[in-house]
Amino acid sequence: MDEKVIRIDRLSIFGMKTHASLQYPDECCGLMFGQRTKNKTVKIQECVPLNNMEDSLQSKRHFTVSPMSVWSVEKAAGKRGLEIIGIYHSHPDTGAYLSKEDEEKMIPGQIYAVVSVGNEGCREIRMWEKASVDAGIVEHRYEGAL
Numbered sequence: 001m002d003e004k005v006i007r008i009d010r011l012s013i014f015g016m017k018t019h020a021s022l023q024y025p026d027e028c029c030g031l032m033f034g035q036r037t038k039n040k041t042v043k044i045q046e047c048v049p050l051n052n053m054e055d056s057l058q059s060k061r062h063f064t065v066s067p068m069s070v071w072s073v074e075k076a077a078g079k080r081g082l083e084i085i086g087i088y089h090s091h092p093d094t095g096a097y098l099s100k101e102d103e104e105k106m107i108p109g110q111i112y113a114v115v116s117v118g119n120e121g122c123r124e125i126r127m128w129e130k131a132s133v134d135a136g137i138v139e140h141r142y143e144g145a146l
């Protein structure tokens, strides 16, 4: 799969970083909304925090979202002309990489953003995508203020 150019606006980056810091040392998760254009550019215009449903023993290393909350958030974004671009979650005290679990849970065609966060705040954000069930995972670079 070809690499895409992802443009993420300042407020969305800020939202992801803030959410990751507020939830620290637990993992945060949320959805990214925006628009896909024909020339392989993806615009991320909104990041919506979701509740991490994992209990306190699991939430430092895992996240789970309720399908109902995904559905309602997606419906609301659809009314504003935005489509779901992917999901973000944080890695407290570890790097921005895809864990084995992350790779197994990836939904083809959705962009996965991982926010590395520590006590001092956000360290790094990286994004990946698996185009189809059989495709390999590709890292996307993004343009936006970090």
Ligand SMILES: [Zn+2]
Binding pocket: 089, 090, 091, 097, 098, 099, 102, 114
């Ligand atoms: Zn992860």
